[in-house]
Amino acid sequence: MAKNILQNELFESFANASDNIYIYVCDMQSDLSRWSKNTVDYFDLEGEYIENAGAKWMEHVHPDDRDLYLKDIEAVFSGASSRHSCQYRAKNKYNDYVWLECKGSVISDEDGRPLVFAGIMTRLDNQNKYDPLTHLLTSFEMQKYDFSIGNGAILLLGINAFRKINNTNGFLYGNKVLVTLAECLEQFAGKNNRVYRLQGDEFIILSPNGSKGELCEIFENINDYCINIRGLKSFSVSAGVVSYPEDGTDFNTLMSNLEHSLEYAKEQKQGWISEFSEKISKRHYRTSQLHEALTKSIHNNFEGFELYFQPILDAKTKKIVKCESLLRWKTPEIQDATPYEFIKLLENSGEIREVGFWVMEEALRHAAVWQKKYNNIAVSFNVSYIQLLDGDFIDKMIEKAKELQVNPRLVTVELTESCNAEDTDMLSRQFEKLQKLGFQIAMDDFGTEYASFGLLHDVNMDILKIDQKFVRGLIREGNMADMAIIESVVDMCRKLSIQTIAEGVETEEIQDIIRSIGVSFLQGYLYSKPVPADDFERMIMNEQC
Ligand code: C2E
Ligand code: CA
Ligand code: CA
Numbered sequence: 155m156a157k158n159i160l161q162n163e164l165f166e167s168f169a170n171a172s173d174n175i176y177i178y179v180c181d182m183q184s185d186l187s188r189w190s191k192n193t194v195d196y197f198d199l200e201g202e203y204i205e206n207a208g209a210k211w212m213e214h215v216h217p218d219d220r221d222l223y224l225k226d227i228e229a230v231f232s233g234a235s236s237r238h239s240c241q242y243r244a245k246n247k248y249n250d251y252v253w254l255e256c257k258g259s260v261i262s263d264e265d266g267r268p269l270v271f272a273g274i275m276t277r278l279d280n281q282n283k284y285d286p287l288t289h290l291l292t293s294f295e296m297q298k299y300d301f302s303i304g305n306g307a308i309l310l311l312g313i314n315a316f317r318k319i320n321n322t323n324g325f326l327y328g329n330k331v332l333v334t335l336a337e338c339l340e341q342f343a344g345k346n347n348r349v350y351r352l353q354g355d356e357f358i359i360l361s362p363n364g365s366k367g368e369l370c371e372i373f374e375n376i377n378d379y380c381i382n383i384r385g386l387k388s389f390s391v392s393a394g395v396v397s398y399p400e401d402g403t404d405f406n407t408l409m410s411n412l413e414h415s416l417e418y419a420k421e422q423k424q425g426w427i428s429e430f431s432e433k434i435s436k437r438h439y440r441t442s443q444l445h446e447a448l449t450k451s452i453h454n455n456f457e458g459f460e461l462y463f464q465p466i467l468d469a470k471t472k473k474i475v476k477c478e479s480l481l482r483w484k485t486p487e488i489q490d491a492t493p494y495e496f497i498k499l500l501e502n503s504g505e506i507r508e509v510g511f512w513v514m515e516e517a518l519r520h521a522a523v524w525q526k527k528y529n530n531i532a533v534s535f536n537v538s539y540i541q542l543l544d545g546d547f548i549d550k551m552i553e554k555a556k557e558l559q560v561n562p563r564l565v566t567v568e569l570t571e572s573c574n575a576e577d578t579d580m581l582s583r584q585f586e587k588l589q590k591l592g593f594q595i596a597m598d599d600f601g602t603e604y605a606s607f608g609l610l611h612d613v614n615m616d617i618l619k620i621d622q623k624f625v626r627g628l629i630r631e632g633n634m635a636d637m638a639i640i641e642s643v644v645d646m647c648r649k650l651s652i653q654t655i656a657e658g659v660e661t662e663e664i665q666d667i668i669r670s671i672g673v674s675f676l677q678g679y680l681y682s683k684p685v686p687a688d689d690f691e692r693m694i695m696n697e698q699c
Contacts, residue, residue, distance in 0.1 A: 174276065174277040174279060174286070175274060175275070175276050175277070176189070176190055176192060176193035176196070176197075176254075176274070176275040176276075176277070177189070177190040177272075177273070177274055177275075178190070178193065178207070178272070178273050178275075179271070179272040179273075180207065180270065180271040180272070181269070181270060182260070182268045182269060182271055183269065184205075185205060185207075185208075186203060186204070186205050187203070187204050187205075187207040188202055188203055188204075189202055189203075189204065189207070193275075195247070196246055196286070197214055197244065197245070198247035211244075212224075213245075214244040215244055215245075216242060216243035216244065216245070216251050218243075219242035219243050222240060222242060223242045226238055226239070230258070230260055230271070231260070231268070231271075233266075233268075236259060236260065237257065237258070237259050238256065238257065238259065238271075239256070239257045239258075240255075241253060241256070242254060244275075246286070248284070248289065250282075250283065250284045250289075252278075252282045252283075252284075253277070254275045254278065255278055256273055256275045256276075257273060257274055257275075257276075258271060258274070259273075279292070280292070280293070280294055281294050282294060283295050285351040287329060287333060287351075288333055288336035288351050289336070290336050290339075290349050290350055290351040290357070291348065291349070291350045291351070292350060292352075293350060293351075293352045293358070295350065296358060296405065297405050299405070301402070301404060301405060301408060302399070302403040302404070304363065304398075305397070305398070306360065306361050306362045306363055306364060306397065306398055307361045307364050307365050307366045307395060307397040307398070308358060308359070308361070308369075308395065308396050308397075308398070308412060309358065309359040309361075309369040309372070309373060309393050309395045309412075309427075310352075310356060310357075310358055310394045310395070310412035310413065310415070310416050311339070311357045311358075311359070311373065311376070311391050311392070311393040311416075312356045312357075312391065312392055312420065313331065313332075313355040313389060313390075313391055314389065314390045314392055314420065314424045314425075315389075316331075316354065319331060319389060321576050322576060323387070331386060332351075332355065334383055334386060335357070335380065335391070336349070336357065338379055338380070339357055339359060342372050342376050343372060344372075346361070346362070346363065346364070347359050347360060347361045347362075347364065347372075348360045348362075356416075358412075359372065366395045366396070366429050369395050370427055370429075373391075373395075373427045377391055377425050390424040390425040392416060392419040392420045392424065392425065392426050392427065393416060393419060393426075394411075394413070394414070394417075394418070394419055394427070394428055395415060395428070395429050395430065396408055396411050396412050396415065396430040401430045411430045411434075411435070412430070414434050414435065414437075414438040415429065415430045415434055417438075418434050443488070444488060444491055444495070444499055445499050445503065447485050447487065447488050448483070448500060448505065449503075449505065450485075451483065452505060452508055452509065456509070456512045457485075458483050458484055458485045459481065459482070459483050459512060460481075460482045460483070460484075460686070461479045461480070461513065461516045461535075461687065462479070462480045462482050462684035462686055462687075463477040463478070463479055463480070463520070463533075463684060463686075463687060464477060464478050464480060464677060464682060464683065464684040464685070465477050465677070465681055465690065465693060466478060466534075466655060466675050466676070467675060467677070467681055468674075468675060468676075469668070469669050469672075469673055469674055469676050472676075473697060474531065474681075474693065474697055475531065475532065475675070476531065476533070476534060476566070477531065477532075477533055477690060478534045478535070478536075478568070478677065479513065479516070479517040479520070479534065479535040479536070480493065480684045481493055481497065481509070481513055481536070482684075483496050497538075501538055501540060504540065506538050506541060507540070507541055507544060507547075510537060510538065510541040510547065511547070513536070514535060514537075514547070514554065515554055517533050517535035518533075518551070518554050518555055518558050518560050520533055520687060521533035521560045521565055522558040522559060522560045524691075524694075525560065525561055525564050527691075528691075528695075529698070530561075530564060531564070531694060532563075532564040532566060532594075533564065533565060533566070534566035534567070534568050534594075534596060535566075535567065535568065536570045536598065537567050537568065537569060537570065538570055539569065539570075539575050539581075542580070543577075545584075547584075548584045548588060551588070551593075552591060555593075561592075562588075562591045562592035563592045563593075563594070565593050565594070566593070566594040566595070566616075566617060567588065567593065567594070567595055567596065568597075568598045568619065569581075569595065569596065569597055570598045570599065575609060575613075578609065578612035578613055581613050582612065582613050582614065585613060585614065594617055595613075595614070595616050595617070596615065596616065596617035596618065596619055597615045597617070597618050597619065598619050599619065599621045600618045600619055600620050600621055600643065601620060601621040601623065601624045601643070602621050615652055616652060616653065617652065617653045617654070618643070618647055618654050618655070619655045619657055619677075620643065620656050620657060620673070621657060622657045622658025622678075623658075624636045625656045625658045625659060625664060625668065625678075626658050626660065626664070628640070628667050628668070629661070629663050629664055629667070637667070637671075640656075640668075640671055641671055644671050644672050644673055653675065654674050654675070655673070655675040655676070655677055656673045656675070656676055656677065656678075657677050658677075658678050659677060659678030659679075659680050660678050660679050660680055661680060664678075664680075
């Protein structure tokens with residue numbers, strides 16, 4: 155009967171549920187128990203089925219915790235308590251003690267005789283001395299360090315785009331990157347420094363007597379190393395660095411300053427390291443303020459948000475034929491946040507999804523009016539990649555366009571931030587749905603590291619917007635490269651029936667060059683900055699009368 159009890163479907167499904175949860179069931183009549191495979195592996199048990207496991211498990215329990223553990227278990231077995239629940243340390247296969255939270259219960263027959271004892275042990279990773287994956291010390295250990303004594307420095311290192319590495323190559327590959335990096339950190343950090351692993355892809359090097367400068371040097375070596383590790387695709391790291399007592403004398407302050415420095419470094423460029431400074435502190439303060447105010451605006455029915463419109467001209471006739479909707483945001487307290495600044499924050503927090511719906515509806519509302527009033531002016535609006543991850547953005551857009559009776563041919567979606575486009579199949583599917591109905595898709599900022607030939611190959615685009623950087627570069631002396639690039643891009647687009655828009659046309663000189671290359675449309679300050687809807691209407695009226 156014992157094996158019947160133990161061979162249970164529920165056990166199988168629970169046993170595979172998670173890496174840091176361990177399961178066991180025990181037939182109390184025969185004292186035969188079954189342990190999930192990950193328990194057998196991680197605690198180096200003799201096998202899945204174990205007789206008299208209680209005594210054997212006791213050898214794994216930390217000597218200091220044995221009394222507590224025994225007392226709890228005996229209470230369950232004697233019937234004094236129906237549930238086993240306690241936290242204790244147990245030795246794993248590396249001979250390290252890890253904290254476990256153990257919860258179990260006894261099921262008895264009608265006569266009250268105990269039949270089955272089943273339990274779940276959860277590894278309390280944040281209380282463990284060593285990280286089970288990399289075997290480095292954990293942040294729990296770091297918290298014990300007394301930063302109020304001595305002069306030292308700390309480096310916080312993070313892997314750039316680790317989520318993308320995991321998503322594209324799989325979880326196991328991600329683990330391999332973490333383990334390899336952990337080894338590299340130990341090697342480069344040297345004997346006098348300590349290495350810790352925090353949550354996810356973040357690591358610490360603590361240099362008890364070192365300086366920021368020394369840690370910066372170590373960082374450079376690590377970053378160089380990461381670019382070329384055998385067996386792994388190239389990746390890069392970024393870091394923040396603080397010193398104590400200057401930047402703090404307790405764990406929480408130092409960690410918070412480190413996180414802000416790392417955040418700043420990641421914003422600068424991949425492979426960057428930044429030392430904590432007053433500037434970083436102020437920046438963080440502003441970010442928090444902006445974020446708070448943005449959330450308030452969103453909850454207040456998008457108060458403070460407004461769409462501006464920038465005309466786009468036909469390159470041949472130089473008449474306004476389209477416009478781009480560009481988001482603006484102001485509150486009585488915050489008047490100077492640029493779209494680059496607040497849109498980045500909205501993207502990071504995910505709130506761009508909500509705001510994106512608002513932008514889409516506003517843009518379509520204007521498109522509906524202008525298509526009738528001004529003889530088919532087309533309207534485009536910007537959509538970040540993450541807005542499309544939800545799946546219902548496109549459906550809602552189609553629904554709204556129908557409700558407002560907008561001609562889909564006069565609406566363009568501009569895909570910005572395509573750097574994050576991990577799932578190009580999903581993008582293709584969603585865009586196809588729109589394209590079948592006549593909506594147009596544009597790739598924004600073509601030529602930057604984010605929007606490139608790769609994406610153009612994977613996703614069917616109707617319009618390509620050449621980034622301002624290239625357009626402005628046209629008049630830089632001796633700059634033949636930008637000219638050659640734009641010419642070949644425009645030529646390629648013509649062959650693929652993709653229309654082109656040159657952004658950032660600021661002077662007559664640029665305009666003339668761009669027109670001679672054969673770009674389809676022009677956009678830039680030479681014609682107009684983005685303006686409120688009323689001003690834009692006036693502009694079209696002036697032109698049309
Ligand atoms: P973008 O889509 O590349 O928009 C063009 C930006 O270039 C606009 O900046 C525009 O004002 C500016 N610009 C246009 N012509 C010229 C010129 O001749 N010279 C110069 N120097 N700049 C010119 P803006 O409005 O500050 O928007 C910045 C970015 O914010 C946009 O870049 C876009 O990526 C993003 N964005 C704006 N509105 C939205 C939105 O509703 N949703 C999303 N997801 N992103 C938006
Ligand atoms: Ca755009
Ligand atoms: Ca652009």
